[in-house]
Amino acid sequence: MSHKILEGKKGIIFGALDELSIAWKTAEVIKQAGGEFILTNAPVALRMGKIDELGKNTNSKIFAADATNLDDLNKLVEFTLNHFDSKLDFILHSIGMSINVRKGKHYTDLNYDWMAKGSDVSAVSFHKLMQTLYKKDAMNKWGSIIALSYIAAQRIFPNYNDMADNKALLESIARSFGYFFGKSKQVRVNTISQSPTITTAGKGVEGFNEFLSFSEKLSPLGNASSEDCANYIVAMFSDYTKKVTLQNLYNDGGYSSVGVSQEILDLVKDRIE
Numbered sequence: 231m232s233h234k235i236l237e238g239k240k241g242i243i244f245g246a247l248d249e250l251s252i253a254w255k256t257a258e259v260i261k262q263a264g265g266e267f268i269l270t271n272a273p274v275a276l277r278m279g280k281i282d283e284l285g286k287n288t289n290s291k292i293f294a295a296d297a298t299n300l301d302d303l304n305k306l307v308e309f310t311l312n313h314f315d316s317k318l319d320f321i322l323h324s325i326g327m328s329i330n331v332r333k334g335k336h337y338t339d340l341n342y343d344w345m346a347k348g349s350d351v352s353a354v355s356f357h358k359l360m361q362t363l364y365k366k367d368a369m370n371k372w373g374s375i376i377a378l379s380y381i382a383a384q385r386i387f388p389n390y391n392d393m394a395d396n397k398a399l400l401e402s403i404a405r406s407f408g409y410f411f412g413k414s415k416q417v418r419v420n421t422i423s424q425s426p427t428i429t430t431a432g433k434g435v436e437g438f439n440e441f442l443s444f445s446e447k448l449s450p451l452g453n454a455s456s457e458d459c460a461n462y463i464v465a466m467f468s469d470y471t472k473k474v475t476l477q478n479l480y481n482d483g484g485y486s487s488v489g490v491s492q493e494i495l496d497l498v499k500d501r502i503e
């Protein structure tokens with residue numbers, strides 16, 4: 231897919247850590263589609279990850295910013311506006327983290343300091359980012375802002391823990407802020423609810439491989455890969471989706487609409503026979 235549908239468009243990509251990251255794949259595909267961007271991640275992730283490599287490959291500048299820190303966000307947006315000498319057309323928020331998940335703390339025994347930190351990083355940071363862009367009037371008319379979510383915001387996935395609550399808040403913030411961004415600046419805001427995908431964040435969830443295999447068997451089209459997600463994001467950043475806003479969009483091979491599949495029934499049948 232080498233159509234230059236993002237030619238001339240400029241933006242910011244949050245959350246590329248290594249080549250498994252959804253944001254990494256997205257940066258590569260946006261570049262192929264003709265878009266230009268600043269790459270950003272938390273200072274600690276810049277030290278530990280491989281983002282320099284992605285910066286070189288996509289000819290992009292890298293700017294450190296903790297997405298929970300308003301001062302960092304202000305500096306990042308200022309830097310980007312100066313760098314491109316123009317307003318921005320697209321923003322990808324591809325950030326998630328739960329200390330409770332990381333440390334194996336059960337949902338019925340949460341550490342609330344960790345919960346607050348995870349919520350700030352995974353959900354409130356999206357509000358902070360949009361508020362920074364909004365106040366600086368940093369987005370071009372018909373710009374597009376996307377955050378990545380997961381279906382645990384709507385349905386129970388016990389091991390997803392407090393990340394389910396973070397995703398529910400993230401999706402709500404997208405709608406609430408998207409209303410104001412649409413009304414006064416003609417900018418669209420959506421979340422994309424992605425299939426389970428093998429990445430650093432994904433692998434942190436207990437039983438992730440079983441998860442992956444279950445959803446592969448339930449989805450008529452199979453799980454959506456990082457590349458599928460990247461292609462969808464490009465479509466959402468393009469001018470072909472100008473009137474799509476305030477939506478939680480499933481990129482999941484049909485998983486979210488299926489009750490049970492024949493493959494899962496066959497597995498259960500084998501078990502009970």
Ligand code: NAI
Nearest residue numbers: 245247251252272275297325326378426427429430431432
């Ligand atoms: P990843 O681990 O590659 O990306 C998460 C990113 O968040 C990392 O780059 C990390 O450095 C960044 N981050 C953490 N704290 C930050 C902070 N304070 N400031 C700035 N950046 C910070 O994993 P992945 O899977 O690519 O995650 C991207 C998004 O996709 C997340 O929102 C995740 O919840 C979502 N998602 C992932 C799925 C999966 O199965 N991997 C499924 C559905 C959604």
